[in-house]
Amino acid sequence: MVMLIAGCNQSGELEIEVYETSASGNKLTKLSEFPTSETTVQVVLDPNSTFQEITGIGGSFTESSAYLLNQLSEENRNKVLEAYFGDSGARYSLTRTHMNSSDFSLGNYSYAPVEGDTKLENFSIEEDRDDIIPMIKDAMAISTDGFKIISSPWTAPPWMKDNNDWKGGKLLPEYYDTWALFFSKYLQAYQNEGIDIWGVTVENEPLGNDSNWESMHYTPEEQNEFVKNHLGPTLENAWPDVKLLGYDQNRHEELIEWVDAMYDDEEAAQYYDGTAVHWYASTLKIFAEELQYAHRKAPGKHLIQTEATVDAEIPAWKDDDWYWSKEATDWGWDWAPEDRKHLHPKYVPVYRYARDMIGTLNNWVDGWIDWNMVLDRQGGPNWAQNWCVAPVIVDPDADEVYFTPLYYTMSHFSKWIRPGAVRIGHSQTGGELMLTAVQNPDGSIAVVMLNQEDSPKEIQLELQGEQVTFGIQGKALQTVVIAAGE
Numbered sequence: 001m002v003m004l005i006a007g008c009n010q011s012g013e014l015e016i017e018v019y020e021t022s023a024s025g026n027k028l029t030k031l032s033e034f035p036t037s038e039t040t041v042q043v044v045l046d047p048n049s050t051f052q053e054i055t056g057i058g059g060s061f062t063e064s065s066a067y068l069l070n071q072l073s074e075e076n077r078n079k080v081l082e083a084y085f086g087d088s089g090a091r092y093s094l095t096r097t098h099m100n101s102s103d104f105s106l107g108n109y110s111y112a113p114v115e116g117d118t119k120l121e122n123f124s125i126e127e128d129r130d131d132i133i134p135m136i137k138d139a140m141a142i143s144t145d146g147f148k149i150i151s152s153p154w155t156a157p158p159w160m161k162d163n164n165d166w167k168g169g170k171l172l173p174e175y176y177d178t179w180a181l182f183f184s185k186y187l188q189a190y191q192n193e194g195i196d197i198w199g200v201t202v203e204n205e206p207l208g209n210d211s212n213w214e215s216m217h218y219t220p221e222e223q224n225e226f227v228k229n230h231l232g233p234t235l236e237n238a239w240p241d242v243k244l245l246g247y248d249q250n251r252h253e254e255l256i257e258w259v260d261a262m263y264d265d266e267e268a269a270q271y272y273d274g275t276a277v278h279w280y281a282s283t284l285k286i287f288a289e290e291l292q293y294a295h296r297k298a299p300g301k302h303l304i305q306t307e308a309t310v311d312a313e314i315p316a317w318k319d320d321d322w323y324w325s326k327e328a329t330d331w332g333w334d335w336a337p338e339d340r341k342h343l344h345p346k347y348v349p350v351y352r353y354a355r356d357m358i359g360t361l362n363n364w365v366d367g368w369i370d371w372n373m374v375l376d377r378q379g380g381p382n383w384a385q386n387w388c389v390a391p392v393i394v395d396p397d398a399d400e401v402y403f404t405p406l407y408y409t410m411s412h413f414s415k416w417i418r419p420g421a422v423r424i425g426h427s428q429t430g431g432e433l434m435l436t437a438v439q440n441p442d443g444s445i446a447v448v449m450l451n452q453e454d455s456p457k458e459i460q461l462e463l464q465g466e467q468v469t470f471g472i473q474g475k476a477l478q479t480v481v482i483a484a485g486e
Helices: 063-071 074-085 132-142 173-192 220-238 254-264 288-297 331-335 338-343 349-361 405-414
Strands: 004-006 016-022 029-031 033-035 040-053 056-061 094-099 148-153 199-201 243-250 274-278 302-307 367-372 374-376 392-395 400-403 422-429 434-439 445-451 457-463 466-472 476-482
Touching: 016 405, 016 466, 033 466, 040 434, 040 445, 056 063, 056 132, 056 405, 063 074, 063 132, 063 374, 063 392, 074 132, 074 392, 074 400, 094 132, 094 173, 094 302, 094 367, 148 173, 148 243, 148 302, 173 220, 220 243, 220 254, 243 254, 243 302, 254 274, 254 288, 274 288, 288 302, 331 338, 349 367, 349 405, 349 434, 349 445, 405 476, 445 457, 466 476
Parallel strands: 040 457, 056 094, 056 367, 094 148, 148 199, 199 243, 243 274, 274 302, 302 367, 374 392
Antiparallel strands: 004 033, 016 029, 016 476, 040 422, 392 400, 422 434, 434 445, 445 476, 457 466
8 A cells, every 4th residue: 555645734844736647547636645655756956057938838729729619619618718728727828820721720721812912912811710810819818827829831822832732842932022921911910800929930840741731841041041031121120029930840950950050141040039849750859969959059049849749540539548558659650761760669648748848848948839729539620631639639519528638738837837937957866757847937936747657756855955755656747836935
């Protein structure tokens, strides 16, 4: 029988609150009793050692997610929005959406559908009025602190491209000015709706996606050309407060090539506010060296994870155990080149999320954005049949909502790691445990830790000479909150 010890209220000890999500059934559960263990992990926090300031954590407003919410009853729609943006929920603070359509749209569309309309006189965001815009506005109404939005194009309209197709191809140089104007028109149209866009990326996945859905290709040099002579000056003139992020693809060695190109070109570098990255190069590897390199290349600029998702044939429905078991595979399990297959082993979905968020935050990433907030039981709708998993899965026909363990995993970070927080130093001895720690603007400290082993661990946590002892279950994620002044 596992022994239990009282939490943290003995005289002279740190006062802490501990919230746990575990394979055994806890879901952001506030704990007052803890398991003991023969394995003790000593963790020392050092708030005097500081690193990056956190921009935010959250997920994405896709047409698919917004459409699905509109198929639910008002009660369930509000329940999901509250769960993501309300004070009782995940409190998402950094989000993303797509300019024009993506694969997680109901079909292909562009805000500039008229061929040859170089002045964009027919520009219209009408496609977004049924679903995306209402979802964003309702989230804004619920969110106490508000949230930032990053917008990314998957492709220019086909008539601006050398292959006249939604998929693949490149932007024709004669339309560089028109495409830069498109960004400005989009920002203005959304502002007219009462929605301010915090930042944009130049292009989602400029290396392409094997032409499976909307995409448009740039080399690093082509991105620089477009930015320094077209998009950068356009934004600087009309939207000087909007952040511009370059790259927006995977974190492997190509990240080094791109940040070298972006920041070695001084004329282009002045327009970049940071670098955007994705996680799809591996189901396991953080690519810490590449992230450290990107930070050193531009230490004063953002390094934001703008997309991550579990891609699966069909999401597991009301089966929490699947999300805690090593059964998931991604595209690389079947399709990665032989020299990269080792980067795509089977994985535990909860661990993949928690490991990646802890690992990237510990390597200078200042924002982390999940992909779709809501998908259906097929993992769509997705016109390209690129099925994925979301933290919340819904069945619109039955008006049912399933909060998967991934929702609670995201919440461990987004709810207690707030914008303006600063990552602080920590050290640990005595056992395998992944963790990260921040000090929030209100002075509170949040520590997120992951125990991937089956057995529990005793934790001895020290902050500026004060200590507290508690425990974490096996196969569990915890957020430890130390109030300001402790």
